[in-house]
Amino acid sequence: MQTVRVELGERSYDIVIDTGILSGIGERIKGFNFSKVAVISNPTVFNIYGDVVINSIKNAGFETLNVIIPDGEEYKNFNQTYQILTELLKNKLDRKSCLIALGGGVIGDITGFVASIYMRGIDFIQVPTTLLSQVDSSVGGKTGVNHELGKNMIGTFYQPRLVWIDIDTLKTLPKREILCGIAEIIKYGVIWDEELFEFLMHHRESILNLDPLPLTHIIRRSCEIKAEVVSKDEREAGLRAILNYGHTIGHAIETETGYSRFLHGEAIAIGMNREAWLSEIMGFLNRKDALKIKAVIDSYGLPSELPEDLNADKLISHMKLDKKVEAGEMKFILPEKIGKVKIQKGIDIENVRKALN
Template sequence: MEKLRVELRERSYEILINRDNLHLIGERLLRFSTGSKIGIISNPTVAELYGNKLVSSLKNEGFDPYLILIPDGETYKDYFWAYHILTQLLELGFDRRSCLIALGGGVIGDITAFVASVYMRGISYIQIPTTLLAQVDSSVGGKTGVNHPLGKNLIGTFWQPSLVWIDVDTLHSLPEREFISGVAEIIKYGIIWDRDFFEFIKTNKEKILKKDENILIAIIKRSCEIKAEVVSKDERESSLRAILNYGHTVGHAIETLTGYGSYLHGEAISIGMIYEARLSNLLGFLSKENYQSIKDTIKNFGLPVDMPSIVDISAMIKTILIDKKNIEGKIRMVIPEDIGKMKINFEVNIEDIKKLFYE
């Protein structure tokens, strides 16, 4: 079992990474001072694969688990379905000692965390991410959120999990497109923090795509180490944590403008990373060689690199203008000045944004 710790004083928690460990979660929960009622939030696809194993593990240790399902997809990460989960919890008599488990990808993790943060002003929850993207990114760090038609994750809170429990065996049931989408966030960690890790990803492309378990555990662990270090230094994104948003200004705008359904998160972020790297090159920071290396690496993993033709550029600019990182109408972005080094909350002129998309 690979173990990491996110150090946040009284809100600290562990990230545990292994293979074939889902059946052990009930035993692990005995270490927490949680009540008997456990709400497992999932979608029908993931629940069919792993729900029974998780329910059995909890029942074997004396817990009283309830499976609460929402439809599968980013489209359903909204306040309506959050309200649906809250209603279910109230009807089932969940109290402040009850616990939630997010069993699924980023959508399930985000909405479960959001519900946990607001139910009776906050109850504990555990992340069991079943997608690569969720394992390396959204399950760690305590950001919660639901989407709004005007923008992604504009409604949310900071609420740390009690535990992140990663079973890499769940990746074998993941559709190839979903798996490759998760690789985008792994590439991001190399760009924002660790050039050697970036080179390691490039060198081990074939093993990653073949889902070599030793390589998977290594890249998941390193990604989580980077995020844990960043979050431990800046829990609420006052400065350093903003580097995790690389690619997300343009990427979130793509997701918003395509209706949260046409592009997976990692696919949108891939395009976002390329455009934001190109912006840095246009501004004279990132070298042409490093820009090309970022673009080639993303492309070589089969991720998209071009702006979708269905996206209206004027709408793209308007969406960027309401990005939650902006302050008092000023566009703030995270752009790479080198691989492994970022400019944080860099103020970008609207004319430079137009040049990026129109020239």
């Protein structure tokens, strides 16, 4: 069992990573003295893992209930937030109750958001079941839902009490979703850790086979990096922005394609490659490293290039509206070498256009 600590003073918490630990969640939270525990999930995940989690919590002596919302990003909204809050009120959850998010990033984000506003804030635990949520969304305390005028526009910073990662849950995750998580892990390699990047290059086959040893290694390392960054800058006043590498172009691609053509990690993979080239164009990154970034993305079968039908000017207009824009200035996270990035503002649009073409 591997434990990574997120150091945030009295809000510090553990991320526990291992195989076959789903049924151990009840035992782990026994000491927390919750009055009731509600598991929030969707039918896809709950049908596979719901019983194991509910039984484990019951066996540990807790009164439980489950609240199931439909599966999909389109349900990460106010309406479902309201439905969950209603169920919690009907079932008389009080301020000592706890929510467990059982699912991917959608379930994690909405559950965290509900936990942060129910009775002015109750405890919640992340049990992430996608690779992306295990290495990214379950850690760091960004919660939220989408608004029809923008994705993730409504939310809170609210840390979980515990993150409980059973990597065996990845065995039922579709390969395309696994690759989205890989894209985020490549991101950690580029922004922070050359060794992780090299590890991804050299262990592709065993990682894609979901061999527990390399898989645990890359998940643990990703969580350590995110924990370190979040501990230093919880509310994204500065450093935390480096986690957005690949996301400025990636988000523009998602917006332009209506969130339907590419999964998040796929859009980020294209964004990482194109932002590496932006860095190369601006003279911050050498060509060899830019090519290496593209090569690792390609080797996992992730997309690295913009489809021809996507128009650079349209993408740029989306970037200008992105929530990462500050005082009208676009901000990019640009690699200087593998393992190190800089936050660059005031970039000439012509260079962005070149990087997109």
